[in-house]
Amino acid sequence: MIAELGLAALWLAAALCAMQLLAGVLAVAGKGGNLAGLVRPAAIVQGMLALFVLAALIVLFARTDLSVLLVAMNSHSAKPLIFKVAGAWGNHEGSMLLWVTVMGLAGGFVALIDRRLPERTMLATLAAQAFVSLGFYAFLLFSSNPFTRLNPPAIEGAGLNPLLQDLGLAFHPPTLYFGYVGLSVAFSFAVGALVTREVGPLFARAMRPWVLGAWIFLTLGITAGSYWAYYELGWGGWWFWDPVENASLMPWLAATALLHSVGVLASRDALRTWTVMLGVVAFSMSMIGTFLVRSGILTSVHAFAVDPERGAFILVLLAIYIGGALVLFGLNAASIAEGKRFSLVSREGALVVNNVMLSAILAVVLFGTLYPLVTEAFDTRVSVGPPYFNPVGAAFFVPMVLVLMVGPLLRWRQDRLERVGKPLGIVWTALFMTGAILLAATAWIGWLPWIGLMLAAGLAVASWLPLRGRNLRRTPLAVWGMVMAHFGLAVAVAGMASESAFSVEKLVAARAGEQVTVGPWQVQFRGIEPVAGPNWTALEANLTAAYAGSPPVAVQPQARSFWSPPQQTSEAALVTRRFGQLYAVVGEAADGDRWQLRLWWKPFVTLIWLGGVLIALGGLLSLMGRVAFDVRRAFARRRIAMRREDMGR
Amino acid sequence: MSAPPSRPSTRISPWALWVPLIVFLGFLVLVIHGLSRPGSTEVESTMIGKPLPAFTLPPAAGDRPGLSTYDFADEKPRLLNIFASWCVPCAIEAPQLQALSDEGHEVVGVAIRDRREHVAAFLVKHGNPFARIGKDDVSAVQLAIGSSGVPESFVIDGTGVIRYQHIGVIRAEDLPLIREKMREARQ
Amino acid sequence: MRVLVALLALLVAVPALAQDSLPRAPYAYRQLDDPEQEARAQALMETLRCLKCQSQSIADSDAPMAGDMRSQVRQRILAGEEPEEIRAWLVERYGDYVSYAPRLTGLTWPLFAMPLVLLVVVGLLLRRRLRRGDGK
Numbered sequence: 001m002i003a004e005l006g007l008a009a010l011w012l013a014a015a016l017c018a019m020q021l022l023a024g025v026l027a028v029a030g031k032g033g034n035l036a037g038l039v040r041p042a043a044i045v046q047g048m049l050a051l052f053v054l055a056a057l058i059v060l061f062a063r064t065d066l067s068v069l070l071v072a073m074n075s076h077s078a079k080p081l082i083f084k085v086a087g088a089w090g091n092h093e094g095s096m097l098l099w100v101t102v103m104g105l106a107g108g109f110v111a112l113i114d115r116r117l118p119e120r121t122m123l124a125t126l127a128a129q130a131f132v133s134l135g136f137y138a139f140l141l142f143s144s145n146p147f148t149r150l151n152p153p154a155i156e157g158a159g160l161n162p163l164l165q166d167l168g169l170a171f172h173p174p175t176l177y178f179g180y181v182g183l184s185v186a187f188s189f190a191v192g193a194l195v196t197r198e199v200g201p202l203f204a205r206a207m208r209p210w211v212l213g214a215w216i217f218l219t220l221g222i223t224a225g226s227y228w229a230y231y232e233l234g235w236g237g238w239w240f241w242d243p244v245e246n247a248s249l250m251p252w253l254a255a256t257a258l259l260h261s262v263g264v265l266a267s268r269d270a271l272r273t274w275t276v277m278l279g280v281v282a283f284s285m286s287m288i289g290t291f292l293v294r295s296g297i298l299t300s301v302h303a304f305a306v307d308p309e310r311g312a313f314i315l316v317l318l319a320i321y322i323g324g325a326l327v328l329f330g331l332n333a334a335s336i337a338e339g340k341r342f343s344l345v346s347r348e349g350a351l352v353v354n355n356v357m358l359s360a361i362l363a364v365v366l367f368g369t370l371y372p373l374v375t376e377a378f379d380t381r382v383s384v385g386p387p388y389f390n391p392v393g394a395a396f397f398v399p400m401v402l403v404l405m406v407g408p409l410l411r412w413r414q415d416r417l418e419r420v421g422k423p424l425g426i427v428w429t430a431l432f433m434t435g436a437i438l439l440a441a442t443a444w445i446g447w448l449p450w451i452g453l454m455l456a457a458g459l460a461v462a463s464w465l466p467l468r469g470r471n472l473r474r475t476p477l478a479v480w481g482m483v484m485a486h487f488g489l490a491v492a493v494a495g496m497a498s499e500s501a502f503s504v505e506k507l508v509a510a511r512a513g514e515q516v517t518v519g520p521w522q523v524q525f526r527g528i529e530p531v532a533g534p535n536w537t538a539l540e541a542n543l544t545a546a547y548a549g550s551p552p553v554a555v556q557p558q559a560r561s562f563w564s565p566p567q568q569t570s571e572a573a574l575v576t577r578r579f580g581q582l583y584a585v586v587g588e589a590a591d592g593d594r595w596q597l598r599l600w601w602k603p604f605v606t607l608i609w610l611g612g613v614l615i616a617l618g619g620l621l622s623l624m625g626r627v628a629f630d631v632r633r634a635f636a637r638r639r640i641a642m643r644r645e646d647m648g649r
Numbered sequence: 650m651s652a653p654p655s656r657p658s659t660r661i662s663p664w665a666l667w668v669p670l671i672v673f674l675g676f677l678v679l680v681i682h683g684l685s686r687p688g689s690t691e692v693e694s695t696m697i698g699k700p701l702p703a704f705t706l707p708p709a710a711g712d713r714p715g716l717s718t719y720d721f722a723d724e725k726p727r728l729l730n731i732f733a734s735w736c737v738p739c740a741i742e743a744p745q746l747q748a749l750s751d752e753g754h755e756v757v758g759v760a761i762r763d764r765r766e767h768v769a770a771f772l773v774k775h776g777n778p779f780a781r782i783g784k785d786d787v788s789a790v791q792l793a794i795g796s797s798g799v800p801e802s803f804v805i806d807g808t809g810v811i812r813y814q815h816i817g818v819i820r821a822e823d824l825p826l827i828r829e830k831m832r833e834a835r836q
Numbered sequence: 837m838r839v840l841v842a843l844l845a846l847l848v849a850v851p852a853l854a855q856d857s858l859p860r861a862p863y864a865y866r867q868l869d870d871p872e873q874e875a876r877a878q879a880l881m882e883t884l885r886c887l888k889c890q891s892q893s894i895a896d897s898d899a900p901m902a903g904d905m906r907s908q909v910r911q912r913i914l915a916g917e918e919p920e921e922i923r924a925w926l927v928e929r930y931g932d933y934v935s936y937a938p939r940l941t942g943l944t945w946p947l948f949a950m951p952l953v954l955l956v957v958v959g960l961l962l963r964r965r966l967r968r969g970d971g972k
Contacts, residue, residue: 507866
């Protein structure tokens with residue numbers, strides 16, 4: 001019943017979407033008449049319907065309704081409820097439904113809330129959103145139906161991948177999707193603006209909160225994914241430039257550039273073409289990313305459904321949407337009169353450098369990720385990994401951060417570097433002192449970690465400088481947001497460089513009672529015990545670890561065996577201290593009665609994800625500041641209008 | 650409401666606006682090509698045409714001698730089969746290997762990461778087409794000749810040069826090709 | 837009781853894995869004694885691909901073949917070989933696929949040219965802006 005209801009609602013939502021598109025196109029072309037009034041309500045109802053469909057799927061999973069094929073293939077009655085629910089989106093069809101739902105909800109919200117845009121541009125925006133959604137509705141309904149029945153019903157589900165039975169990973173997709181797909185709003189805004197040729201501060205102010213919101217989710221999603229990989233995969237790696245990881249990074253790079261661009265357009269009416277192009281590129285990268293992950297075209301440890309047919313369908317959608325938007329861009333962008341001028345040494349100039357560097361990193365990551373496809377056309381297989389991406393990315397990242405240190409201090413339109421000489425001096429001092437201290441106090445840690453730590457120190461100081469000379473209580477929240485986000489970047493870079501430079505690894509085949517030293521930790525191996533969980537059994541190593549003389553703590557890594565489907569995972573045990581983490585993994589039995597233990601001491605590694613959270617927090621502060629400002633302004637306007645009425649009487 | 654069109658201060662060359670589209674078209678071409686070829690997960694050895702690297706392996710089963718590079722230098726082509734008792738598909742190709750051995754081709758084996766008892770049991774169960782079997786506990790020979798899994802078979806000619814690699818199970822349909830490669834290896 | 841169930845489940849689980857039962861190669865999970873040698877080995881292993889995995893380095897994989905490759909790497913470093921020699925040895929056998937560090941060849945030169953071209957383009961873009969915009 002619920003499955004049929006869900007499917008019916010899905011068809012209805014798709015129909016509404018088509019209506020939204022038709023009405024919107026006609027209205028923009030001027031032939032709509034009263035149809036224009038249909039567009040907003042259609043968007044709102046469509047969003048709510050899509051949410052209903054998703055809820056139906058979640059209910060089916062929560063109940064483990066094995067008469068539905070998707071549930072039978074991806075769930076199991078023995079799974080804890082929260083993972084049953086998360087299983088709804090932990091597969092291809094469910095995640096596409098999530099995609100469509102977020103698009104619908106985002107479009108509905110825009111239709112509901114936005115009052116800034118001129119009506120015609122808003123209609124074009126909603127029509128664009130409907131156009132893109134329609135393709136994905138079609139994909140769902142014709143190629144990836146989540147509600148297909150299984151007759152006769154299965155006796156038991158095939159179980160979800162045990163690696164996905166983890167809180168972090170359960171909620172990583174929705175967070176990432178709110179980001180990825182939230183960028184569709186920016187795409188639609190950009191397309192709408194290209195169609196009506198209305199690009200200016202009004203457009204930017206309308207688009208900005210949506211970009212910020214999507215970007216915050218994307219930042220959190222990537223951070224969460226990285227942390228999950230770190231503690232779940234058992235080797236302490238947090239980023240591998242894997243194609244699927246890159247697929248999530250590329251939209252983020254575009255969105256970060258877009259976010260800065262939109263701010264400039266909103267306050268200074270400059271960077272019009274950049275903003276529109278980045279709006280198109282950001283969601284295009286989301287779509288390209290989803291294609292790469294689902295088509296099986298690139299080898300990846302994260303790859304979803306390996307199905308070239310589905311890949312072909314998405315590719316057609318990509319060709320229509322991205323190709324169409326880029327054609328529109330080529331045709332119309334020239335007639336968007338460019339905004340105000342500015343010198344290179346200015347706030348806008350620094351942001352142009354920012355945009356250009358982020359775009360360059362994006363291009364490099366895209367090219368490197370796709371390059372194996374190029375060589376395969378010549379019957380050769382190559383692998384492109386960290387040894388390529390790290391130095392090449394750094395080549396653009398380092399200048400970007402250097403400019404980032406001075407950019408927020410510059411005046412708009414035109415400035416001189418000498419004016420900011422003194423604060424810059426503080427930054428350079430911090431940077432070089434860090435470099436010198438590192439050279440003196442430790443063995444050579446490598447070029448990239450050394451430069452990274454210096455940059456982190458300089459940026460950490462530089463990010464607070466915009467607050468210099470301000471009345472802190474009257475500083476806008478948006479400025480605090482910028483400070484926090486840039487500081488977060490410094491923290492993250494410090495974490496990344498530290499992990500690279502200072503990690504210590506120990507592999508031992510230990511007997512019960514033996515002790516190992518890892519960095520400042522004394523770890524004692526007590527023994528192995530079998531333990532059992534709701535749907536797994538494990539061998540648990542009983543370790544106690546003492547940090548530099550403090551009382552010992554229990555550390556219990558496990559080697560887990562799931563039975564449905566049969567799989568083994570390694571559950572690392574982490575002990576977090578202020579200055580780093582002890583990471584312990586138990587391996588297999590070795591000769592005699594020894595057991596393989598892997599221990600790492602990773603100084604400052606948690607800064608990587610703390611930095612990510614700070615960046616997102618900075619975005620949130622900015623968003624709150626903007627929203628609060630708008631709300632206050634709306635109230636003030638209403639008060640003035642009411643007062644005028646009173647006076648008029 | 651747009652600002653009155655002012656003289657554009659930073660004229661963007663029109664062709665620059667088409668760059669993103671051109672890049673995207675390039676991406677489409679690349680990806681369509683990639684989708685149209687069936688993805689191969691096999692890693693081929695690049696040692697074809699090169700001589701076998703030097704190795705010596707102890708015997709893996711009681712009644713057959715071990716294997717070393719010197720055994721290949723007698724002007725006789727051989728089929729080198731990389732297998733293991735724990736490898737399920739290896740059982741499937743046993744009849745084909747037996748057929749080749751019965752036809753007079755010499756088949757030698759390398760058992761990867763295997764215990765003697767298990768190899769013996771495997772040979773009892775599926776037949777023993779091997780003239781020699783080497784025991785490779787650390788995949789040393791596998792790495793040295795560019796093999797990346799089991800089962801794989803290599804045609805080695807009479808001077809010890811690797812001539813052909815067959816990845817995966819040798820099915821009945823593959824036998825004609827293997828026979829032809831063995832014939833070519835005689836020249 | 838739970839312990840008993842756990843033990844029984846483990847006994848059932850092990851034969852279901854179609855893996856070998858031999859112990860790991862000597863240096864698969866054993867570090868070299870000299871920390872400097874171990875650091876060089878580790879740096880190399882992080883850039884070599886595990887051929888039986890979807891996309892992992894041999895330093896990050898529990899697959900037996902990855903362990904065998906790690907053992908080879910460590911033993912060769914111990915014997916005095918340079919990391920790049922070991923990489924070349926593996927590339928000679930498996931092609932460039934086994935190394936995450938792409939070599940400059942007739943087929944991969946665009947990979948290396950692209951960042952340089954981008955740097956030039958970036959420089960030109962910014963120089964044009966420097967000359968053109970003076971904010972009057």
